[in-house]
Every structure is written in C-alpha cells, then in structure tokens.
Amino acid sequence: MNERNIIYAMLYRQLRRYFRAKSRVLGTIINPLMFFLFLGMGFSASMRGISAAIGVDYLAFLAPGIAVMTTFTASFIGGISVIWDREFGFLKEVLVAPASRTYAILGRALGDSVTSVLQTFLIMILIYAIVPSLKVGGMLFALGTCFITSLMFNSLGIAIASKMRSPEGFQLIANVLIFPLIFLSGAFYPIENLPAVVKPIFYINPLTYSVDLTRYFMVGISSLPVHLDLTVLLLLTAIFTFLSARTFNRTTLD
Amino acid sequence: MSAISVRNLVKKFGSLTAVDGISFDVEKGEIFGFLGPNGAGKTTTINILVTLMRPTSGEAYVAGYNVVEEPVKVRERIGIVFQDPSVDRNLTGWENLYIHGLVYGLRGEELRRRVEESLEFAELTKFKDVEVKNYSGGMIRRLEIARGLMHKPEILFLDEPTIGLDPQTRAKIWEYVEKLRDEEGVTVFLTTHYIEEAERLCDRVAIIDHGRIVAMGSPDELKQGIGKDVIYVRVGDNSSAARLLEGLNKGMLVSYKELNGVLALSVSNASKAIPTVFEVASRMGIRIEEIKYTQPSLSDVFLHYTGREMRDEEADWREVIRMRHRMR
Numbered sequence: 001m002n003e004r005n006i007i008y009a010m011l012y013r014q015l016r017r018y019f020r021a022k023s024r025v026l027g028t029i030i031n032p033l034m035f036f037l038f039l040g041m042g043f044s045a046s047m048r049g050i051s052a053a054i055g056v057d058y059l060a061f062l063a064p065g066i067a068v069m070t071t072f073t074a075s076f077i078g079g080i081s082v083i084w085d086r087e088f089g090f091l092k093e094v095l096v097a098p099a100s101r102t103y104a105i106l107g108r109a110l111g112d113s114v115t116s117v118l119q120t121f122l123i124m125i126l127i128y129a130i131v132p133s134l135k136v137g138g139m140l141f142a143l144g145t146c147f148i149t150s151l152m153f154n155s156l157g158i159a160i161a162s163k164m165r166s167p168e169g170f171q172l173i174a175n176v177l178i179f180p181l182i183f184l185s186g187a188f189y190p191i192e193n194l195p196a197v198v199k200p201i202f203y204i205n206p207l208t209y210s211v212d213l214t215r216y217f218m219v220g221i222s223s224l225p226v227h228l229d230l231t232v233l234l235l236l237t238a239i240f241t242f243l244s245a246r247t248f249n250r251t252t253l254d
Numbered sequence: 255m256s257a258i259s260v261r262n263l264v265k266k267f268g269s270l271t272a273v274d275g276i277s278f279d280v281e282k283g284e285i286f287g288f289l290g291p292n293g294a295g296k297t298t299t300i301n302i303l304v305t306l307m308r309p310t311s312g313e314a315y316v317a318g319y320n321v322v323e324e325p326v327k328v329r330e331r332i333g334i335v336f337q338d339p340s341v342d343r344n345l346t347g348w349e350n351l352y353i354h355g356l357v358y359g360l361r362g363e364e365l366r367r368r369v370e371e372s373l374e375f376a377e378l379t380k381f382k383d384v385e386v387k388n389y390s391g392g393m394i395r396r397l398e399i400a401r402g403l404m405h406k407p408e409i410l411f412l413d414e415p416t417i418g419l420d421p422q423t424r425a426k427i428w429e430y431v432e433k434l435r436d437e438e439g440v441t442v443f444l445t446t447h448y449i450e451e452a453e454r455l456c457d458r459v460a461i462i463d464h465g466r467i468v469a470m471g472s473p474d475e476l477k478q479g480i481g482k483d484v485i486y487v488r489v490g491d492n493s494s495a496a497r498l499l500e501g502l503n504k505g506m507l508v509s510y511k512e513l514n515g516v517l518a519l520s521v522s523n524a525s526k527a528i529p530t531v532f533e534v535a536s537r538m539g540i541r542i543e544e545i546k547y548t549q550p551s552l553s554d555v556f557l558h559y560t561g562r563e564m565r566d567e568e569a570d571w572r573e574v575i576r577m578r579h580r581m582r
Contacts, residue, residue, distance in 0.1 A: 002359045005356045005357065005359055005360075005361060006356070006357055008356060009353045009356035009357050012352075012353065012356070013342065013345065013349075013353055016344075016345055016349055017342070017344050017345065020344055020345075020385070021344070088339070088342075088343060089336060089338050089339050089340035089341070090340055090341065090342045091340075092306065092334075092336055092340045093340045093341070093342075093354070093357075094357075095306055096304050096305065096306060096329055096332075096334055097329065097357040097358065098326050098329035098330040098357075098358065098359075099357050099358075099359075104357075252306060252307055252308065253301055253306045253307050
C-alpha cells in the first residue's frame with residue numbers, strides 16, 4: 001500500500017515541477033520543431049528523389065523521427081534532476097523515507113515519462129497539422145511507443161546520474177550521447193540503403209527500434225519486423241529500469 | 255529501553271577517522287545534544303543513526319532497532335532535520351509537506367489535515383502556496399522541523415538546527431523544541447557548535463572532539479565537574495588581602511589565590527559567598543574596591559577537556575558558504 005503512495009508522491013512531484021517551469025516546456029519543443037522544419041522542408045524541397053526512394057513523402061518519413069527525438073532528449077536529460085536533488089538536498093529526504101527506493105525511482109521515471117510524452121504529444125499535434133498524410137489512428141500507439149522509450153532512457157539517465165556528482169559531468173555525457181544516438185537511429189534517413197558495415201551500429205542503438213515502431217504507427221512503414229521492435233524495447237526498458245533501481249538502492253552518503 | 259543506544263561506534267573515511275569509538279545512551283523524552291566544533295564527527299554520527307551511512311564498526315540502536323540490520327524500521331520511527339535544507343525549492347510549502355506525508359504512508363483526509371496542522375505549527379499557513387525558493391532561511395528551517403514531525407516520530411534528529419539563523423528565529427526554534435519534549439514527549443537528538451544552544455536546550459550534553467566523547471552529563475553537572483564559581487575581590491594592597499583572607503572561614507573556600515591585592519576565591523556558590531565576604535570586610539574595616547565573579551560555562555568545560563577554545567572562526571566562514579548555497 002505504501003508502494004502506491006511513494007510512486008504517486010514522486011509522480012506528483014515531477015509533474016508539479018514540470019508544469020511550474022513553463023519556459024522549459026517551450027524550450028524543449030522549439031528544438032525538435034526547428035529540426036523538423038529546417039531539415040525536413042529543406043530536404044524534401046531540394047532532393048526530389050528522396051521521397052521516391054523511401055516510398056513516402058520525406059516530411060512524413062521524418063515526423064516519427066522528430067517525435068522520438070523529442071521523447072528521447074527530454075527523458076534522458078530528465079535523469080539530471082537526480083544530481084540536482086543531491087545538490088539541493090532533496091535526495092536525503094527520499095533516502096531516509098521508510099519507503100521502497102525501487103518504487104521511489106519508478107515513480108520518478110513514470111513522472112518524467114509522462115512529461116516527456118506530453119511534450120511529444122505537443123510536437124505531434126504540430127507535425128500532424130503540417131503533414132496531413134500521417135495516420136491519425138496510429139497516434140495513440142505512437143505515443144505509447146514513446147512512453148516506453150521514455151521509461152527506458154529516463155531510467156538510463158537516472159542510473160548514470162546516480163553515479164555522478166556534478167551536473168556538468170552529466171551534461172557532458174548527455175552531449176556526447178544524444179546526437180550520435182539520434183543520427184544513428186534511422187530518424188533522419190532509412191537504414192535499408194546503408195552499407196552493410198554501418199548497419200550493425202544502428203542495430204545496437206536502442207533508439208533505432210523506437211523510431212522504427214513509431215514510424216510504423218504514424219506512417220505505416222517499418223524497416224524491421226514490428227514484433228522485434230516491441231520485444232527489444234520492452235526488454236531494454238526492463239533492464240534499464242532494473243539498473244536504475246539497483247543503483248539508487250545502493251546510494252548512500254558515503 | 256533507551257531511545258538511542260550506541261556502542262563503540264567507529265566511522266572511517268579512508269585514513270581519516272571521523273567517529274572514533276563513541277558510546278552513549280539517550281533516554282526517552284530527553285533532549286540530548288552533541289556539542290563540538292565543526293569536523294568533530296557530529297554530522298557523521300547523525301548520518302549513521304538515521305541510516306544514511308554504514309558504520310565501519312560498532313553498533314547503534316535507534317528506537318530499539320539496529321540501524322544497519324533494520325533501517326526501514328528505524329526510518330519509520332524517526333524524523334530528521336538535516337544541517338542543509340532538504341526541501342524541494344521549486345515546490346510550495348504545502349506541496350513539500352503533502353509529498354512528505356504521502357511518503358510516510360498518510361493519505362486522504364488525514365493527510366490533508368496533517369499538512370494544514372504542520373503549516374500552522376510552523377506558522378507558515380499564510381505562505382503555503384509560495385514556492386520554497388522564496389522563503390527565508392528561518393522559514394525553511396521551520397518548514398523542515400514541521401515536516402520532520404508531521405508523521406509523529408518517536409525520535410527527532412536535528413543537525414545544527416539554528417545554524418546561520420538570526421537570534422529571534424533561533425529563540426523561536428528553541429521554544430519549538432522544548433514544546434515538543436514537554437507536550438509530545440518526543441526524544442530529541444541534536445548537534446550544535448553553539449555553546450548557548452547546548453546550555454539552554456539540552457537535558458544532557460556530550461562534548462565531542464576529534465570523533466571522541468570527552469565529557470557527558472547535564473550542563474550543570476559538566477560545569478560543576480570542572481570547578482566552582484570564582485570570586486575576584488580587589489582590596490588595594492597585599493596586607494589587606496592577607497587580613498581579609500585570614501578573617502574568612504576557610505571552610506567555605508574550595509581554594510584561593512592572592513595576587514597584587516586581588517583575591518581569587520573559588521567557592522561552591524558565589525551568590526551565597528559574596529555577602530559573607532562583604533560582612534567580614536566591613537567588620538575588619540577593609541575597603542573593597544571591586545568585586546566580581548564568574549561561573550564556568552560549557553565553553554570552559556570544552557577548554558578544560560580538550561585544552562583548546564571552541565573556536566567559531568572556521569564555523570563562521572563555513573556558514574557564509576552555506577548561506578550562499580541556500581540562497582541559490
């Protein structure tokens with residue numbers, strides 16, 4: 001019973017904090033939107049062949065990539081709040097609570113995921129307005145995929161952040177990780193036509209499966225079998241959640 | 255059963271021994287204080303007692319439970335106010351308390367009522383919807399104390415409860431703590447490097463230095479343990495001093511010294527001895543030019559046992575840093 005309480009408490013906290021920081025909400029939407037407009041419109045306008053090669057309009061192809069990019073960036077960066085909590089002392093309040101730390105961290109990941117998906121939802125509305133060919137019926141499933149993606153990367157972010165002492169350190173790791181993972185995920189171009197040497201890099205990138213599944217729901221095309229996408233995502237989410245809970249459970253002040 | 259029981263507790267950080275084999279018991283319903291300079295091992299001890307650090311060796315029981323083996327049982331029964339703020343600055347006072355209540359298993363109407371009660375106790379009802387980052391240091395302290403009490407703990411830990419606060423807020427927090435003991439019967443374990451805080455507030459004090467307890471007892475016991483009141487009498491010249499000394503009943507003096515016409519008389523109770531000194535002097539026709547007396551303070555006690563003054567310079571410097579940290 002207390003498990004439900006702590007999950008709810010942490011979820012409540014993350015949501016409250018999120019809605020209080022309105023500028024942050026706006027900031028996290030502008031970035032992916034610029035990618036979508038500048039990259040998407042530029043490519044689809046100047047490279048007429050690209051849409052023919054993919055089989056769909058390039059903007060439609062790019063849309064799920066941008067959605068996943070939004071989710072991924074927001075959720076992974078969300079892990080940094082663990083470091084801020086250490087800096088500002090709130091971490092101690094959680095550590096001395098007579099409640100399960102596993103559920104505390106789960107509640108936190110759920111809260112961050114809800115906010116990440118909300119952001120993604122806002123982006124999606126804009127994208128759907130710009131690209132009418134996207135499947136409206138798939139939106140909910142696409143958001144579901146983004147939710148799983150968010151849990152996965154928020155947990156990873158928390159696991160890394162729990163080991164770090166400075167926000168700057170985490171920021172550095174985030175900067176080094178975020179762009180390669182996005183570029184090597186098939187968010188911006190299809191992976192089918194890539195040379196065989198490069199392909200394995202895409203296959204070990206968890207984001208590839210998120211993008212592929214989201215694209216399946218939003219556009220109706222996918223590079224990989226859908227059930228493979230889903231299996232990989234669920235499996236990795238379970239692993240990363242476990243990892244973050246274990247790291248957090250071992251956190252002391254020593 | 256004692257509220258807190260500690261036996262041969264040791265905590266080492268690498269080659270540094272922060273806590274060096276301390277043992278003590280805190281009885282239920284008392285205010286027990288750790289008095290010592292910064293770096294003496296006070297916070298480390300608290301961190302072990304509240305289950306946030308593991309001791310290197312030794313044992314500690316809080317509310318009857320071993321802090322290493324049954325940390326959750328301990329956590330359920332204690333409230334803590336850390337030295338540095340541990341509230342969420344981006345949430346309001348109300349929200350901070352609400353989350354705390356949830357985490358400690360409260361819900362529904364009960365939870366909401368307790369939140370309001372706690373706000374009232376902290377005298378923050380008016381500011382309940384203000385984000386904590388806009389609170390003053392004293393308001394945050396009050397909020398944290400109210401939060402630490404919200405789940406009705408058996409034992410409350412206060413780590414330097416009044417550090418960096420103005421005298422009025424400090425006095426107010428002392429009143430809170432006394433009220434807690436008197437009305438709620440809460441056991442309080444606090445650390446402080448303020449002599450007057452320990453004297454004013456604590457039923458018993460342990461003086462801690464370099465990770466060891468050098469003396470323990472009630473403030474009065476500790477002060478009496480190192481000596482008595484000292485009366486200084488200036489009579490002008492050495493011969494008058496010698497005559498006055500002769501006239502005094504040696505039974506009331508613990509010891510005495512005479513130097514350049516000043517008599518230093520150690521007595522068990524200065525307020526009773528001073529009239530006698532006047533009486534004897536006037537009977538013998540000796541004019542007293544000046545008289546004063548000093549009572550030993552816990553500061554003298556610290557000096558007596560450690561051979562050092564309890565210097566606050568370093569503490570002040572740290573407080574400035576801490577205040578800056580708080581203001582961010």
